[in-house]
Amino acid sequence: MVRTRIAPSPTGPQIHIGNLRTALFSYMWAKKNNGEFILRIEDTDRKRYVPGTVEGLLKVFEDLGIMPDRYPSKEDIDEMENFKFSDDTWIFEDYLDTLDDKIFENKFIQTQRLKLYQKYARRLLREGWLYACFLSSEELEKVKRSLPKHQPFRSPHRFMSPKEVDTRISRGDRFVLRLNVEKCIKEFGVNLDYEDLVLGKMSFDLSTVDDQVMIKSNGIPTYHFAVVIDDYLMGITHPIRGYSWLPSTPKQVLLYKALKWEVIPFGHATDILDPSGGKLSKRKGAVYVSEFLKQGYLPDALLNFVSFLGWKPKITYSRGEKEREIFDFQELVSLFNIENISKTNPVFDRAKLVWYNKQYLKMKSNQELSEIFREWIRKWRFDDPLSKFILDDHKLDAKLELLKERSDNLLNMFEQISFFYLKPNNIDWSIKQLADVLSNKRLILLNIKKLFESFDEDTSKWRHEDWERGMRNIADVYKVKHGDAFMLCRVALVGSPISPPLFESAVILGKKEVTSRLYDAAFRH
Template sequence: LQAQHLQPFGGAKAGIGGAALQQHATMLLERSAAYPCFCTAKRLEMLRLQQRQRGVASGYDGHCRGLAPSEVAQMLREGTPHVLRLRVPHEGKLSVVDALRGEVAFDPAQIDDQVLVKSDGMPTYHLANVVDDHLMGITHVIRAEEWLSSTPKHTLLYQGFGWEAPQFIHMPLLRNQDKSKISKRKNPVSLNYYRQAGYYPEAMLNYLSMMGWTMPDGREKFSLDDFISSFTLERMSLGGPVFDVQKLTWLNGLYIREQSVEAMLSRWQTTLFTADHLRAVAPLVHERIEKLEDLLEHLAFFFTGDVTYDEAAVRELVPKKRDAKQAAAALEAVLEHLD
């Protein structure tokens, strides 16, 4: 946040401990919003195998939902290992309200009875997230649209506790030029990369502000204060915004040219040519150069972030009995895994 010249609003509190989460899990049990599940790992694996064989979506079948209270009490007294599951209603309509989409309906049959507390007593993300947000007084949850499918579970948890749910806002995902989900295989996704490459924080904030939103007057260059004073959810677009590095670079150029040469030099000295960076790379060429200007040839890639390979190096990247296309596919697969 500091690198982007942003300050957190308010103060984030540390997450609550396991004992407090267990108390909240007990509240859900008492309200019949959750139930203990005693199914073994072996049974669950057999269930998943049968579902795959039938070609249906995998999910818990509710085996323990209908256990008699006396049977549940006895198994708990005996210390039978169990998890705690969310009791998702099987009938009726289950819908959530998203500020950008309005009411979104879900088929309850397609929503799994989510595990809330694991057999070792550790809460899962869904329970911890809802309890933490409520105790911190969160009023608006702004997150990526890929979390929309989890919102019915979170809404049921708020209802189970008897709490008012926050306003949910699911933002469209950033896309590559080919409309695929943005990833580091096609675009650098680390803010550190752009900072080290010399993109101004003001330009990055300006550009990211236009991802799915536009100024009322159509301006493309504006300050953070302008954005804050003009922003409304109604102007958000659900179409996947494209992260265009060329346009970001153009916008960054505008910021560079409106500043003085002295200001630009100061940015160089605090980003690309810091004393620490030069001190780190200098030993790598100390024994290789004959004159100081040779530094430009030997150290260029340390400052541009780009590495070029000659034909001999490219040939070495292709394994024996493989062609260039197969090698590229293999490298793509590795990068996808690293993502």
């Protein structure tokens, strides 16, 4: 069975766009092959642990519609809070050697798999693939400073006898377990060949690889060690991760070889770049999924856009046929192939994301959009006084129909829709286009009010041509440009020079509200 995973650290409930891209590729590959997508929590760095992270991550996955098939239980998530470090005696616990791996097959939080890592660490220590290093922080720094440039770190403690190691541990000396790269070179050769799922064939020079810490002094494994044990025993077939992890690959491949396990190749997706250069950074705008959802980007649009950051489906187009950019998510899943992931760096084009979102907004029926909009308000704008008016509005469909063609996202829509519920207040008339009409502002507005008063109470009987002709006649009477008269009416009704189509907005507002606003604009503003 194809089994993929996303394995974030619990450092906060935010998912970076880069991590979403990794999760999305993993999810699509699993689903295309009727496999499983797993959420594993890598909480070995306890200093960075933030409570509530896992619940937050699961909520984002749920909002996007890409829920993992397997993930930590609520009980296990609660237990993360109470984690206690083990003492150094684990190194002498013989019972670990016979521990059944299956005990941990439903555990997806690394600190709850601790004894599993210790079991394999003991084995590799006995066989010489790992060794104990007792250097203090000060001693370690001194050794590293003494090394010639580009020479990898090798601890002087790698030559200690097992008896000396046991003696020092028994008397309470703190230690870490390091990878014995010299033994690896002796057994496997100095050049390590490896074929990446995305980047293809490559070779690593092991003479440049440090003796990396695999088990820290608190008994917890480092990422390098835990990821190998977890991926293999969880049956992960296609681990996809960010390009920044590529330098750690030789150490992990060596662990596979030392354990005599078949190497599971990684797929390294290249970094997403900002259009202005460098990696995508929060200093240049939103980079977290929840930020985009809060701004009102639709999940479908976000998934479509992010899936194309370094991947495109292989589709044969007819001569002259335009390349498709909009895909249903299930169609994306059916077309996805790891082999098509690009080796070049994709660019995060924010304008393109806006374009995608606008397309998806337009594709929604008015009823669908109303339901989506209301749900977004309940989640993100529940404390805004305007929200109650919108949620209770039985004419919301008609209002959104006017807005969806001109809105970038739901937040933009929320801001534009407010004039339907709230009368303009403290109108700013200092608009360049109104300069020639302000001297007759009151008279023009009262005449526009009179025009609307001549219309039927039933706004469905209003005709656009009657209104437009009446507005032009008023402009001619006061010798102002037709466009300036329309702008004056717009500002009076909406409070802004920008709005949905004015006549259609007036129809929704209704005769009583329109004439009331025109009167207020003439006398109170």
